[in-house]
Amino acid sequence: MSGSQVGLLENFVGQSDAESPLFGRYMARIEVPRFTEDQSCEFLKLGFREGVLSLKVI
DSSP states (O other): OSSSSTTTTHHHHHHTTTSSTTTTOOOOOOOOOOOOOOHHHHHHHHHHHHOOOOOOOO
């Protein structure tokens, strides 16, 4: 699961809600730095190639 808003995962999991079915479960946070514009384009090109779609970058 990922999200751009701080706390999205905590709200979904209910980390601080004792009534939540996932309350008390182990959770690890992995922070990934933002992609540069070049990294974003390369990521999309590779993903579309794997999905057998072509992408023309202008």
